[in-house]
Amino acid sequence: MATQGQVITCKAAVAWEPNKPLIIEDVQVAPPQAGEVRIQILFTTLCHTDAYTWSGKDPEGLFPCILGHEAAGIVESVGEGVTEVKPGDHVIPCYQAECGECKFCKSGKTNLCGKVRSATGVGVMMSDRQSRFSVNGKPIYHFMGTSTFSQYTVVHDVSVAKIDPIAPLDKVCLLGCGVPTGLGAVWNTAKVEAGSIVAVFGLGTVGLAVAEGAKAAGASRIIGIDIDSNKFERAKNFGVTEFINPKEHENPIQQVIVDLTDGGVDYSFECIGNVSVMRAALECCHKGWGTSVIVGVAASGQEISTRPFQLVTGRVWKGTAFGGFKSRSQVPWLVNKYLNKEIKVDEYITHNLTLADINNAFDLMHEGGCLRCVLAMHARDNM
Ligand SMILES: NC(=O)C1=CN([C@@H]2O[C@H](COP(=O)(O)OP(=O)(O)OC[C@H]3O[C@@H](n4cnc5c(N)ncnc54)[C@H](O)[C@@H]3O)[C@@H](O)[C@H]2O)C=CC1
Numbered sequence: 001m002a003t004q005g006q007v008i009t010c011k012a013a014v015a016w017e018p019n020k021p022l023i024i025e026d027v028q029v030a031p032p033q034a035g036e037v038r039i040q041i042l043f044t045t046l047c048h049t050d051a052y053t054w055s056g057k058d059p060e061g062l063f064p065c066i067l068g069h070e071a072a073g074i075v076e077s078v079g080e081g082v083t084e085v086k087p088g089d090h091v092i093p094c095y096q097a098e099c100g101e102c103k104f105c106k107s108g109k110t111n112l113c114g115k116v117r118s119a120t121g122v123g124v125m126m127s128d129r130q131s132r133f134s135v136n137g138k139p140i141y142h143f144m145g146t147s148t149f150s151q152y153t154v155v156h157d158v159s160v161a162k163i164d165p166i167a168p169l170d171k172v173c174l175l176g177c178g179v180p181t182g183l184g185a186v187w188n189t190a191k192v193e194a195g196s197i198v199a200v201f202g203l204g205t206v207g208l209a210v211a212e213g214a215k216a217a218g219a220s221r222i223i224g225i226d227i228d229s230n231k232f233e234r235a236k237n238f239g240v241t242e243f244i245n246p247k248e249h250e251n252p253i254q255q256v257i258v259d260l261t262d263g264g265v266d267y268s269f270e271c272i273g274n275v276s277v278m279r280a281a282l283e284c285c286h287k288g289w290g291t292s293v294i295v296g297v298a299a300s301g302q303e304i305s306t307r308p309f310q311l312v313t314g315r316v317w318k319g320t321a322f323g324g325f326k327s328r329s330q331v332p333w334l335v336n337k338y339l340n341k342e343i344k345v346d347e348y349i350t351h352n353l354t355l356a357d358i359n360n361a362f363d364l365m366h367e368g369g370c371l372r373c374v375l376a377m378h379a380r381d382n383m
């Protein structure tokens with residue numbers, strides 16, 4: 001390929017400072033080194049975790065950086081020693097790596113991987129602790145090991161899932177984060193059983209995917225809780241059977257739910273990132289066995305609390321990253337489930353824009369109607 005081994009200059013959205021509009025820049029992307037893969041990103045979506053880091057509330061947030069972690073593309077070139085993917089392969093970059101060899105991967109107890117996390121948390125590549133991105137010689141940090149708001153990105157080989165080339169990349173890009181997180185929180189982390197009563201706090205993409213996963217698991221009641229009642233109608237299509245708006249109740253929401261469910265729910269999921277709601281989600285669980293899963297990402301400095309008695313009396317508090325899915329081995333499986341019409345993806349896409357419109361796309365995220373906005377990275381108006 002003509003670009004192999006060369007620096008590629010392409011368009012990327014650079015976050016120069018927290019909360020300041022992203023700027024579309026001509027970015028230089030260095031060739032992949034040993035164990036690295038350079039990917040042409042064709043489609044990316046925006047996740048609330050991008051907005052969280054951009055806001056300056058992420059203790060791992062570094063600037064200037066290129067955000068983005070929910071995307072799909074095609075391998076442009078690979079570095080020395082890369083065997084699992086080759087130029088032309090269709091891939092989804094994965095912020096949660098899977099090396100198969102580290103203590104975490106070998107434990108069989110977690111989807112977390114330790115191989116490159118110390119580098120991805122500080123915005124560099126593992127081999128030389130440097131960035132592959134620069135603008136006029138100034139290094140730009142990577143983000144979550146993915147940086148998909150760029151037409152080309154460089155990732156570690158342990159962070160690339162090779163997928164079926166017939167899958168539409170403008171759809172399956174969503175399988176890089178939010179949808180798997182919700183489904184996996186139910187299937188892998190909580191392991192919801194048929195007949196369970198489930199409460200979902202927050203009916204954005206992640207909460208709706210929790211509802212979808214709970215319905216597939218055979219939950220008997222799926223209670224959706226959101227402060228925006230406009231979310232309720234759409235949520236029915238994802239499996240939510242009952243709705244509660246905490247603003248319409250005087251009692252604490254956990255009390256309302258306990259009263260409605262003969263003592264509490266079997267499983268609850270916090271899909272907002274609000275530590276007060278995390279407490280409510282735990283405390284609405286049934287005594288003796290109720291399990292609450294924290295999915296939302298809370299800002300730096302926030303801490304959770306409850307009376308220890310809540311745990312002494314049998315409630316369980318858990319958390320999940322990427323829904324407990326092992327990325328490289330299970331993202332292709334999720335893509336196949338989508339192709340077989342066993343999971344929704346299209347239904348979470350409410351908007352389609354281009355890279356040039358990325359700041360508008362972030363504005364849209366704060367509007368109730370928006371779930372996921374897919375950006376076409378190589379549309380003519382990006383040039
Ligand atoms: N653990 C993980 O691996 C992942 C975590 N996340 C996190 O999950 C969270 C949810 O993500 P999205 O669904 O994309 O967000 P979203 O913003 O689309 O959805 C959040 C929903 O919560 C509702 N809400 C806000 N405050 C509320 C309150 N006090 N009570 C009830 N409802 C309230 C909003 O109206 C909205 O419908 C974010 O914090 C995101 O960073 C996202 C992906 C992966």
Ligand SMILES: N[C@@H](CCC(=O)N[C@@H](CSC=O)C(=O)NCC(=O)O)C(=O)O
Binds near residue numbers: 047050058061177322
């Ligand atoms: N940098 C943040 C941590 C943010 C976080 O919890 N990330 C999730 C994924 S959220 C995706 O949208 C995650 O997988 N965490 C595990 C990990 O290894 O990062 C902070 O420090 O608050």
Ligand SMILES: [Zn+2]
Binds near residue numbers: 048049177178
């Ligand atoms: Zn995300």
Ligand SMILES: [Zn+2]
Binds near residue numbers: 100
């Ligand atoms: Zn590993």
